[in-house]
Amino acid sequence: MITISLCMIVKNEEEVLARCLDSVADLVDEINIIDTGSTDGTKEIAARYTNRIFDFEWIDDFAAARNFAFEQATCSHMMWLDADDIILEKDREAFKKLIPEMPDDIDSIIMEYHLAFDKAGNPAAGSRRNRIVRREKGYRWHNPIHEYLEVTEGKVYVSEVAVSHERMGDHSARNMEIFKKKLLQDGAKLEGRNQLYYANELVDQQMFAEAVEQYEQFVQGEKETPEDCMYAYSKLAECYHHLGQRKQKMQSLLLALQFHVPRADHCCSIGYSFEERGQYDAAIHWYEMALTLPKPKYHMGLLNLVCWTWMPHVQLCICYAKLGEIEQAYKHNEKALAYLPDDINLLDNKLRLEQALGITPSSTEDNKQAPIEEPLLQSDDTDGGTESPC
Template sequence: MIRISLCMIVKNEEKVLDRCLASVFDLMDEIIIVDTGSTDRTKEIAGKYTGRIYDFAWCDDFSKARNFAFEKAACDYIYSADADEVLDEENHEKFRLLKENLMPEVEIVQMYYGNQLANGTVYNFDRELRPKLFKRLRNFVWTEPVHETVRLLPLVYDSEIEITHKPEHNHGDRDITIFEQLLARGEALSKRLTDFYARELFVAGTKEQLIHAKDYFISIVKDSETDADRLKTALAVVVRSCFEAGDVLTMYQYAMKDAASEASSEVCCILGEYYQNRQDYEEAILWFYNAAYEQQSILNIRYQRKIPLEGLIACYHALSMSEQEAYYQKELSCIEPG
C-alpha cells in the first residue's frame, strides 16, 4: 500500500478547514499545513490533526507556497488539497481503495473536481478532472528496444474519485489584485494566465478593475502575433472595460472587431445592456437573443444563457409584452442554478 502526504496551504480558513481535514485525515500518513498569515483560528484547528504546521511569508505567489509545502513531504505520494474541498463518504471509500491498489508506476492521479458552477468560479463547467495525487519522486525510464529514449510524459491515471468544492466566498478580488501587481512590475502573463485574468474580470471584476485592465488587453488586440482565441478574449474585456468607462465609441469599435468573426456571447450581452440602458429595447432584444441562442460564451457561461435571458425578460417587460416575457421566464427557470 502506498503512503500519502497531505500538503495544504491555508490562510484564515477557520470556517472550512475542520470540515476538509475531517473528511480525509484517516487516508493520510502525514499531514503538512503551510500557513501564509492567518489571523483567525486556522492553525489551532490544524493542530487537531497534525503537528506539522509551518509558516510561510506570503509573497503573492501560490506556486512558491505550494512548492514549500511539497518540500516538507516524505511519503510516496503527495495529495494536494484546498481547505474548501470536501470528500464525501462514497468518494472517501473510492480513495481508500485507490490507496490500497494503486500501481507504483502511476505518477499522477487525476480526480474529478465538482460543484464549480454553484459558487461563481471562473470555470464554465461543473465537473472536471484535475491532477490531485502526485508521486513524490519520479524514476526515469528508458523505452523502445532500439533508438531508445527516456519517457518524459508522466504516467497518469484518471480515477472516479470526486472532490466537492464548497468555498465560502469568491476569491476573484484577491486574484485580480495579484494580476495587477504582476503587470505593474512589468512581468509578462502567459496565455493561460491572461485567460484566467479575463475570466476573473468577467466573474468578479469591479468597474475600476475592468477599466484598469483596458490598456493591457488593448495591447494584446494590437499585437500582430496574438492568436485568434486570445484575440477574442482580449476583445471581450476591452468592450466591457469601455462600457464601464462610458467610452461608447471605442466600445463599439472593438465590438465590431469581435463581430467580424462571430461575436462572443459576452460582447453581445454588453451591447444588449448598452441599448437597454438607452431604452432602445428592440435593439437590446436583438443582442440578448444572439447571446443566448446564436453565439457562444468564451469567458463566463452565464453570458450565454442566464444573463441574456434576464435581459430579454427585462426588455419585454418594459415593452409590456407579457407573452414573450413569460416565455423567457420559463426558459430561465430551466437553467440549473449557478
C-alpha cells in the same frame, strides 16, 4: 489505486480551515499544512487533522509556497486547496466514485472551480483547475501572485467534480502590494499573464482607465493564447461599460469573436450592449443564440455560468416586454423562475405579466400587446440575483 496528499498553504485561517478540512479529510490519504506566519489559532485547528504541519517563511511569493507544499507530499498524487475552499456533499460523493476509477499513471485530474453563487445556491461563476497531479511528474507552480500550476503534457482527465470557493475577505490590496514588490520594481514592464492579472487587479480597485491601458497592451502581444485574448477583450468591454463608452465596449466584444466560437456569456454581453441602445430585436438574437450554446468542455478560463442557465431568459423577458410581446416575455420569465423560484424581481414580473395577459380579472385583451413601460427587473442587483450582464 492512486493515493492523494493534500497540500495547503495557510495564514490566519482559523475562521474557515476546519470547514475546509471537514469536507476533505476523509477523501485524502495525507494532509500537509504549510503555515506562512499565522498569529491566530490556525495551527491548533490544523493539528486536529494532521501532524504534518510545516512552517514556511513568507516571501510574498505564492508559487514558492505552493511548490514547498508539494515538496512535502509522499503520496502518488498531490491535491491543492485554499483554506476558504470546500467540497460540497454532492461533490464529495462524486469524488469517492472518481478516485478508484483513476489509473495509477493519470497525470492530472481537472476539476470544476465554483467561485460565486446565485441566490438559489447555483454556481454563478467558475473555471477549471488542474486540481490533482502526479507527484513524479514534477509539475511546478509559477508566478508570485495569481500563481498557476503548469501542466503542459501528460495524461489528463476532465472531471465534473467541483471545488467551491467561499471567499473570506478582500485580498485586492495585498495582491497589489505583491505586484509592486515583485513585478513592478525599478520601472519593470509587465508582460504576458502578469500584465493580464495586473489589469484584473486594477479593475477590482475600480481603476478602469488604467486597466484599459494594460488590457490593450496585452492583446497586442504575439504569444498570448486565444483564450486569454478573448478574456482580455471581455474585460476591456467591462471597463468601457463602467466608463460609459458604449461604442468601445461593443468594439471590444466583437473583436473577441475572432479568437474562438461564441460562448453563451459572450453572447449575453453583446445582447446587453444592444439592449442598452434600445435595439431589442438585435438583443433578442444574441440572447436566443446564448440558449443554444453548450458550455465549453475544455475551457480553463473564467465563465459566467448563469449565462448558461437563467440570465438569457431574464434579459429576453425584458426585451420581449419592451416590444409588447408579453406572451414571450412571460414564457422566459417562467423559465428563469425555474432556476430562481424565490427571486422577488421575477415573482413581481410574473404577477405583472399575468395581469397583462388577462389572467386576472382586472386585465383586458388590449393589455396583451401593451409594452410594459417600467423596467421589469432590477438590473443593478449585484448580490447573485437577477443581475444584467455587462
